[in-house]
Amino acid sequence: MNTEYLSIQEASNATWKHINTIRGLIEKNKVQYTKDGKRYLILRESLAIIYRERKDEIENFWIAQEKNSNNNSINNHGTTDFNTQLKPLIDNLNYYVKEYQESQKLLTSSKEQELKLKQEHEEKLKSQKNELTQENIKMSEKFKKKMFNQKIIIYALLWAILFLLLVFLVKQWLVTIKIGA
Numbered sequence: 001m002n003t004e005y006l007s008i009q010e011a012s013n014a015t016w017k018h019i020n021t022i023r024g025l026i027e028k029n030k031v032q033y034t035k036d037g038k039r040y041l042i043l044r045e046s047l048a049i050i051y052r053e054r055k056d057e058i059e060n061f062w063i064a065q066e067k068n069s070n071n072n073s074i075n076n077h078g079t080t081d082f083n084t085q086l087k088p089l090i091d092n093l094n095y096y097v098k099e100y101q102e103s104q105k106l107l108t109s110s111k112e113q114e115l116k117l118k119q120e121h122e123e124k125l126k127s128q129k130n131e132l133t134q135e136n137i138k139m140s141e142k143f144k145k146k147m148f149n150q151k152i153i154i155y156a157l158l159w160a161i162l163f164l165l166l167v168f169l170v171k172q173w174l175v176t177i178k179i180g181a
């Protein structure tokens with residue numbers, strides 16, 4: 001096969017991009033390509049320009065393929081091709097799993113903070129309620145003492161008035177007895 005051109009599948013493996021992404025590049029004329037019957041063949045250099053981060057892998061795709069075939073002795077089922085196709089998907093999946101785990105940590109942490117804030121708020125409310133209750137008890141005790149003291153003063157005044165009235169009546173009675181005798 002011509003080593004300057006890659007099939008859509010090979011371009012997908014070399015760039016770790018989905019086949020539909022590679023087809024999109026062809027449809028939008030972003031890469032140089034040729035047609036071999038019904039197959040599209042993409043110029044390696046053109047693909048390497050677009051995916052600069054993977055440039056070396058794209059340009060050395062056939063060398064890497066030959067190395068893999070010599071080292072791995074590919075079995076009848078094409079496991080190496082399957083693994084190369086799955087690698088971008090696995091990497092993508094690992095990325096999203098990591099993101100999910102981080103968001104779960106953030107959610108857990110915010111839930112813990114929310115619970116902590118609720119507990120602190122409830123403790124403050126309890127503390128304030130206890131303080132108000134204690135103050136209410138003190139005020140009611142002060143009020144009761146004041147009322148008791150006022151009652152004593154009123155009773156003392158009433159008894160003093162009664163006593164003075166009695167003294168006055170006794171004095172009037174004695175004066176009337178002296179005058180009449």
